[in-house]
Amino acid sequence: MRKNASTNPRNRQRSRLLAAAVLLAAAVAPPPAAACGYENPSDLALGLLNWVFPKALHVRTSVWQAEKTGILPPRPASPAKDIFGSGFRRAATSMNELAARMNAAPATGNRPSFSVVLIPAVMWTTYTPTTEGYFVRVHGDGPAKGDIVIVTDEKVVRALVDGWFDAAAAESHGLVRFYGTAESQERVRAVLAALPAGTSRGPLLSEAHQ
Structure with missing residues (x-):
C-alpha cells in the first residue's frame, strides 16, 4: 500500500499530460455540478488518472468489496440519475467537513x-495549510505542485468524517491510495491519524483495532 511514486522525468511528463487533459475537459464541461463527472463519469479521465497514478483504480474494486461486506453502506440497486447536482454537492460537503475535522484535531507539526481525487468522478480537492487551518479548494483543476495525492471515493471520505473507521484502517483495506515521496506521505498520514474520534463505529474500525 505504501509504495512511493517515482519523481523521475517520466512521471513529471505524466503529471503535465494529466493537467492538460483536465484543462481540456474543463473547457468543454457542463456546469460545475456535473463538470467533474458526477453526472457523466468519463472513462477517458479515469484512464488518464490510472496512467499517471498507477493502480489508482484498484480503489474502485476495494470500495465495491467494502460495500458487499457491509464495511461501507451498500449502493442502491437502481440508483437515481443525478440531474440536479446532488452528488457533487454531497461530495463538496464531505470534502469541506474533512477539513473541519482536521482543523479541530491537535496540531501535528507543520501540516x-x-x-x-474522488473516483469515479475524478473530482479534485486541494488542502493548503494556513495559520488558521486548512484552506479547501473543491473542484480544482488538479493537484497543486508538490502535493501528495490521495485517491479515494466520496463514500470513504464520508465514513472518515462520520467516524466509521480511521484512515489507517481505510488504507489497509485499499480504500485510499497515497502517491508521493515516503516522507510526505507519512506527514499526511499523521494529519489524518489525528482526526478526532467520531461517534459512529462501523465494522471496519472494530476490525482494525482488534
Missing part, C-alpha cells in the same frame, strides 16, 4: 499540503 503538509495535499490533494484528494
Whole structure:
C-alpha cells in the first residue's frame, strides 16, 4: 500500500499530460455540478488518472468489496440519475467537513499540503495549510505542485468524517491510495491519524483495532 511514486522525468511528463487533459475537459464541461463527472463519469479521465497514478483504480474494486461486506453502506440497486447536482454537492460537503475535522484535531507539526481525487468522478480537492487551518479548494483543476495525492471515493471520505473507521484502517483495506515521496506521505498520514474520534463505529474500525 505504501509504495512511493517515482519523481523521475517520466512521471513529471505524466503529471503535465494529466493537467492538460483536465484543462481540456474543463473547457468543454457542463456546469460545475456535473463538470467533474458526477453526472457523466468519463472513462477517458479515469484512464488518464490510472496512467499517471498507477493502480489508482484498484480503489474502485476495494470500495465495491467494502460495500458487499457491509464495511461501507451498500449502493442502491437502481440508483437515481443525478440531474440536479446532488452528488457533487454531497461530495463538496464531505470534502469541506474533512477539513473541519482536521482543523479541530491537535496540531501535528507543520501540516503538509495535499490533494484528494474522488473516483469515479475524478473530482479534485486541494488542502493548503494556513495559520488558521486548512484552506479547501473543491473542484480544482488538479493537484497543486508538490502535493501528495490521495485517491479515494466520496463514500470513504464520508465514513472518515462520520467516524466509521480511521484512515489507517481505510488504507489497509485499499480504500485510499497515497502517491508521493515516503516522507510526505507519512506527514499526511499523521494529519489524518489525528482526526478526532467520531461517534459512529462501523465494522471496519472494530476490525482494525482488534
